[in-house]
Amino acid sequence: MAKIDNLNETEQEILEIIKTVPDPEVGVNIVDLGLIYEVEHFERDKKIEIKMTLSARGCPVGDTILMHVQTVVSNMFPGYYVDVELVWEPQWTPELITEDGRAEMDNGF
Amino acid sequence: MQAGLSTKNAPSPKVVLPYYAYGSIAFIIATIVMFFTAGDLAVGFITPKILSLVHIMILGWITMIIFGALYQLIPVVMEVKLYSEKLAMASFITLGLGTPLMAISFWFDFISDTYLMMTGGSLVILSVIMFVINTLGSAVQTVNKTIENRFIVTSIFWLLLTVLLGLSIILFPNIQAYGSFQIHIHLGIIGWFMMLVVGVASTLMPMFFIAHQLNKKCLERAYWFINGGLIVLLISMFMDLGNYAKIGAGLVIALGFIMFFRYNFGAYKKRLRRSLDIGMKLSVLAFSLFVITIITGFLSAFGSIIDASILTKLNLIYGVSLIFGFLTTLILGQMYKTLPFIVWLKIYQDKVGKFKTPLPADMHSQEAADAHYFFFIGGFALLMGGIIFSETVLIQASSLFMLVTALLYGYNTFIILAHKEKLKPLVFPKAKPRVVRK
Numbered sequence: 001m002a003k004i005d006n007l008n009e010t011e012q013e014i015l016e017i018i019k020t021v022p023d024p025e026v027g028v029n030i031v032d033l034g035l036i037y038e039v040e041h042f043e044r045d046k047k048i049e050i051k052m053t054l055s056a057r058g059c060p061v062g063d064t065i066l067m068h069v070q071t072v073v074s075n076m077f078p079g080y081y082v083d084v085e086l087v088w089e090p091q092w093t094p095e096l097i098t099e100d101g102r103a104e105m106d107n108g109f
Numbered sequence: 110m111q112a113g114l115s116t117k118n119a120p121s122p123k124v125v126l127p128y129y130a131y132g133s134i135a136f137i138i139a140t141i142v143m144f145f146t147a148g149d150l151a152v153g154f155i156t157p158k159i160l161s162l163v164h165i166m167i168l169g170w171i172t173m174i175i176f177g178a179l180y181q182l183i184p185v186v187m188e189v190k191l192y193s194e195k196l197a198m199a200s201f202i203t204l205g206l207g208t209p210l211m212a213i214s215f216w217f218d219f220i221s222d223t224y225l226m227m228t229g230g231s232l233v234i235l236s237v238i239m240f241v242i243n244t245l246g247s248a249v250q251t252v253n254k255t256i257e258n259r260f261i262v263t264s265i266f267w268l269l270l271t272v273l274l275g276l277s278i279i280l281f282p283n284i285q286a287y288g289s290f291q292i293h294i295h296l297g298i299i300g301w302f303m304m305l306v307v308g309v310a311s312t313l314m315p316m317f318f319i320a321h322q323l324n325k326k327c328l329e330r331a332y333w334f335i336n337g338g339l340i341v342l343l344i345s346m347f348m349d350l351g352n353y354a355k356i357g358a359g360l361v362i363a364l365g366f367i368m369f370f371r372y373n374f375g376a377y378k379k380r381l382r383r384s385l386d387i388g389m390k391l392s393v394l395a396f397s398l399f400v401i402t403i404i405t406g407f408l409s410a411f412g413s414i415i416d417a418s419i420l421t422k423l424n425l426i427y428g429v430s431l432i433f434g435f436l437t438t439l440i441l442g443q444m445y446k447t448l449p450f451i452v453w454l455k456i457y458q459d460k461v462g463k464f465k466t467p468l469p470a471d472m473h474s475q476e477a478a479d480a481h482y483f484f485f486i487g488g489f490a491l492l493m494g495g496i497i498f499s500e501t502v503l504i505q506a507s508s509l510f511m512l513v514t515a516l517l518y519g520y521n522t523f524i525i526l527a528h529k530e531k532l533k534p535l536v537f538p539k540a541k542p543r544v545v546r547k
Contacts, residue, residue, distance in 0.1 A: 018292070020535065022138070024453060024469050031436055042378070056316045061184050065472065072535075073461025093321055094381050095421055105382050 003038055010041045014048060021068045024061050028104045030069070034096025037087065046072055047081045053092045062086070064082075076096050113202040118184030120191045122455040126526060127201050129448050133439075133515070133522040135169030139373040140512040144210075147504035151495060152427075160379020161216040163254050165296070166432050168233060175305065175442050176200060176240055178447050179261075182403055183247045186312045200239040200357070207232030222279050230276050235257030237272045241265050253359055256328045260308025263336065267300025288346035295346070298431060299362060306439065307331060307369045310392075314373050317389060317446055327372040339535035344472070352411060359410035363403050370396065386470060387478040391442025391526030398434035398489070402427060425496050434489055441485065448525050449473065456530050458465075464532035472528050473521040481517035484510050 004015060018039075019031045030036060030052070038051040050069060054062050070084045097105070142165055143150075146158040180197045184190065210229025218226070248262050274293045277284060312326055313320070338361030345354035373396065385393060405427040409420060449469035449484060458468040488510030495503030 008329060024450070025317070027470060027483055056317060057188070059316070059402065060181075061454065064461055067458075068461035075462065094319065097381065102381070 007039060008041070010043075011039045014039050014041060014050075014077075017072050018050070018069055020072055021065065023055070023065065025032055025059075026055075028085060028097075028101050032098045032101030032104065034098065034101070035065075036105065037090075045081075046079055047083065048077060050082070050084045051087050052084065053087055055092055057088070064108055072078060115361070117453065118188070119451075120180055120184075120194050120197065122154040122451050124194050124197045124201075125177050125451055126448075127182045127205075128173050129444065129522055130465075131201070131205055132170050132174035132177070133519040135165055135173060136437075137512065137515040137519055138513045139165045139170055139412055140508050143319045143511060144487060144505055144508040145261050147495070147501045147508060150425070150492075151501045153425045153499070155172060157216055157219040160219070161212045163428075163432065164208065164215060165212045166437075168204065168211070171302070171432070171436050171440060173208075174300075176204065176236075177262045177306075179240075179309070181447060181451055182309060182313075183244065186253075186255075186261065186309065187251035189247050189250040190255050192243045192250070196243045199244070201238040202234045202240070204236035207236060213310065213389070218287075220279060221298050226279055226283065230279060234272050234276055237268060256332060257308045257312045258326060260304050260311070260328075262512075263332075264301050264304035264308065265530070267296055267304060267339075271296040271301050274513065280477060280502045282515060286350060291346045292343050294428075295339070295342060298428075299335065299342075302431075302436060306436070307335070310439070311369065311372060313443070314392070314447065317392075319382055320376040320379040323372060323375050323379070325372075327368045327375075331365045331368035331372070333450045334368060335360050336365075338362035352414060355410040358408045364398075366403055368399070370399075387475070387482065388442045388445030389445065391438050391445070391453065392481060394486070395435050395438035395442060398430055398438060399431040402435055405430060407458075422496060426493065429492060429496060431491060438485065441481070441514075444518070444522065445473065445478065452525050452528050456528065460530075460532060463535070465535050467531050472525050474524065475535050477517045477521050481514045481521075484517065485514040488514055 007015060014030055015036065017048070018036055019029045021030050022028060023030055023033055023035070026033065035054060036050065036052045038049070040049045042048070052066070053070065054065070057069065059065075066084050066086060070082050073082045074080065074083075131518045139162060142158075142162050146156075146162045149158045176197075180191055192529075207229040210225045211233060214221075214223045214226035217223075244265050245262065248258065251258060255406060271293060274289060274296060277291060278289055307328075315323055338358045342352070342355060342358035342362065345358060377393070405423050408415070409423045409427050411420075415423065416451040451468040452472065453466075460466055488507045490505050491507035491510060494500065495507055
């Protein structure tokens with residue numbers, strides 16, 4: 001699966017769409033929070049696979065975030081099967097937050 | 110999509126929201142009752158009015174919100190579904206009816222087995238039993254056997270003992286000779302409230318601070334210190350073992366709380382979000398006020414060594430700093446971290462990704478929240494001053510500050526509860542820019 005440091009043009013586009021999804025508690029988009037691990041686009045199978053995590057187990061808005069990702073990607077790629085998989089390995093750490101995410105986190109509150 | 114996440118486990122909002130509404134109204138009523146109890150608080154002895162006020166605060170405000178919040182938080186902490194939503198609704202009705210009956214009976218008839226007291230007390234016990242069944246029924250399903258869960262489950266056992274002993278004191282006043290009144294207070298404060306707060310706060314604080322890699326050994330030690338110290342304290346009260354046993358127990362309990370404090374301070378220091386929102390500002394204030402509770406609680410264990418008038422004030426500051434200080438501030442703060450999410454999920458869960466939705470943090474008035482933060486600090490300082498200098502007028506002024514706090518908090522609670530859907534069209538990126546991870 002394509003890691004997010006090595007995406008093709010369509011996968012980059014998907015990642016940009018996912019950037020519209022905020023973590024409702026933190027107010028920062030989940031891409032800059034480092035929650036998206038992998039994005040893969042299968043042109044022939046009309047399928048998009050996304051692997052992501054959450055910043056804490058039992059996050060109260062966890063599956064709303066997953067549903068949000070699935071909805072925005074499905075909207076932009078009609079006819080595609082969008083699979084959003086939640087993974088706990090590797091465990092999310094604060095080091096995965098981008099500099100933009102860190103800046104946004106402090107400006108937002 | 111994954112199954113078994115917390116949103117799917119969450120109970121229906123109609124189970125939880127009435128608790129928040131009732132709690133905020135009870136807080137307003139308590140501040141008004143406090144105005145008329147100011148003279149008694151200035152003297153410092155336990156009177157009918159003080160017992161009435163304390164039970165409105167503890168049952169109507171603190172326990173009400175804790176029950177409601179726990180029904181929502183159990184799925185978060187234990188990663189299971191709530192055992193029974195019907196029991197949760199029934200425990201709201203019984204607690205909501207029982208509390209005013211008890212408060213009225215205390216006000217007019219002090220500690221006596223009046224019809225009001227027996228009815229109110231029985232309803233409260235029924236509510237607690239339903240709460241115990243619900244939380245333990247949920248706890249046995251969890252595979253997540255963490256130290257935080259252990260704190261919560263232990264607190265529930267202590268709660269059951271607290272209310273059963275409370276009713277026994279009403280039914281059999283003679284048992285007060287065996288320290289049962291003191292045992293009832295300490296079971297409630299340390300066993301129920303504090304044990305629960307440690308379990309829930311140690312789960313939520315790191316989550317809200319976004320702090321990772323914390324030393325959980327502190328919590329493990331805190332568990333054994335607090336419970337071990339509490340058992341020794343209760344035995345020493347029951348058998349009247351004297352001051353040294355109480356001082357030893359107090360020291361061990363204080364050490365336990367210091368461990369808990371250390372754990373949360375670690376989360377605070379490691380937090381990613383440097384600036385704090387109102388919920389976390391109030392929570393940090395709560396922990397600061399808790400220092401007063403630990404110090405006065407420990408000092409009051411010295412009992413007869415201390416001058417009687419000073420001991421009375423120490424005991425009063427110990428109780429007041431816990432109920433009006435630590436627990437009230439923590440609840441004020443944690444409302445902002447829980448209620449908006451419950452309402453937000455109810456309204457926007459199916460709208461995300463289709464429309465631009467507001468964030469949970471946008472659902473209350475920031476001005477009202479900032480104002481009640483300062484009114485609370487003013488009110489609490491006046492209350493402490495009133496107790497220390499035995500000045501009724503300072504306590505009356507404090508109650509007015511607290512009333513403004515309660516009204517502003519109530520305003521925010523109700524605008525969150527009454528939040529109407531606000532949707533905007535989504536704007537998607539048109540270009541295809543590269544994402545560079547820095």
